[in-house]
Every structure is written in structure tokens, then in C-alpha cells.
Amino acid sequence: MREVVARTARPGRWLWAGSAGQALLLASWVPRLGGEDHGLAVVFVCLSGLLIVMAVVLAVTDLRATLVLTDDALLLERRWRPLRVPREAVLAVDGNIHGRPSWSESVVVTVAGRDRPVRLGGFEVHARVLIPRLQEWAGVGDTAPASEDSASPT
Incomplete structure (x- = not known):
């Protein structure tokens, strides 16, 4: 069995809009490179160029x-950094807000x-849907069982 449960969201169109906005800002600062505020213009041109490159790279790479x-x-x-968690190693599945899957992100x-x-996190499917599905798959609840080492004798 191989079931795709969730995917992270695609980068939004805001990356392209941000790149266009930064390009306009860059274009407005380039003429000032020869003026009195030369140092400030160089800083803004460099920062705008860097932000444009970063936004385009994020929008293009998957x-x-x-x-x-x-x-x-x-x-x-x-x-980068794929992750494999064996089924038998899963002790508990919960949300980032303990006991409240509907509130968890x-x-x-x-x-x-x-x-x-x-x-x-960051999946298109909300945590309130993923948590019960992963708990069912792993056969666990939202808290890890107490280990024998931490159990106090009575």
C-alpha cells in the first residue's frame, strides 16, 4: 500500500507579485545611484536585487x-531532508495544541x-483531518504510553 495523505501548498502568486513590486522599487532607486544619497541608493538597490532573486528562486523551484x-x-x-518514520516507532500523534486537533495548525x-x-505542517489538508488518520494508521492515541523505566513502583 502507498497512500498519499497530504501535500504542502504551492507557492502563491504573491511571490510573482512581490518580485514585480521589488523590480519597480529597484527601478526607482537606480537613477539615484549618481546623486547625493549614493550610499543609501546602493544599499536599497542591493537589497531589492537580492529580494527579487530570492522570490524568483522560490517561485520557480518546487x-x-x-x-x-x-x-x-x-x-x-x-x-531536501526526506524523512522516513517506521510505523512501529510511532508512539503518539497529536496536534501542536495538545488535545485540540481542530485548533492545531x-x-x-x-x-x-x-x-x-x-x-x-503546512499541508493543504488541515491537521484536524490528518491527526485521526495518522492515529488510525499507527494504532496509537494522542499521548505516548508511559515507559517501564519512568513508571514508579507502587
Whole structure:
């Protein structure tokens, strides 16, 4: 089984609009390079050029991530730093606001052997839909079971 559960949103058209706005700002500062405020103009031209390049790179490159469930693992497929979490290593699935999936913006997966939980967010599917789906897939709840080491004898 290989089920695509969610994808991150595409970059919005605001990146292109921001690039156009920065290009207009750049064009307004270029004539001032030879004037009295030469230093300030150089700073603004450099910053505008840098922002234009960054916005175009973000708009052109595909930095989207896909959350995939297989029979034995949760996969976060992305260009850089893909993530694979084995099914048996998932201890709990909750939202970033504990006990309130409808209020949560991201999914928090507690994984055995990791110091910090894995936080998954920015998907087109809301966390209130993803949390129960991932809990069902992993067979866990929203809190990790107490380990035998931390259990106090009674």
C-alpha cells in the first residue's frame, strides 16, 4: 500500500507579485545611484536585487513536500531532508495544541528513539483531518504510553 495523505501548498502568486513590486522599487532607486544619497541608493538597490532573486528562486523551484503512508512507514518526501518514520516507532500523534486537533495548525508525531517529536505542517489538508488518520494508521492515541523505566513502583 502507498497512500498519499497530504501535500504542502504551492507557492502563491504573491511571490510573482512581490518580485514585480521589488523590480519597480529597484527601478526607482537606480537613477539615484549618481546623486547625493549614493550610499543609501546602493544599499536599497542591493537589497531589492537580492529580494527579487530570492522570490524568483522560490517561485520557480518546487519545494513542495508529500506525506505518504505505506504499510510499514510514514514518509515525508521532499527535495531536501526526506524523512522516513517506521510505523512501529510511532508512539503518539497529536496536534501542536495538545488535545485540540481542530485548533492545531500542525501534526506532532512522537517517535521512539528521538529526542524531539517530528512536527509536520503546512499541508493543504488541515491537521484536524490528518491527526485521526495518522492515529488510525499507527494504532496509537494522542499521548505516548508511559515507559517501564519512568513508571514508579507502587
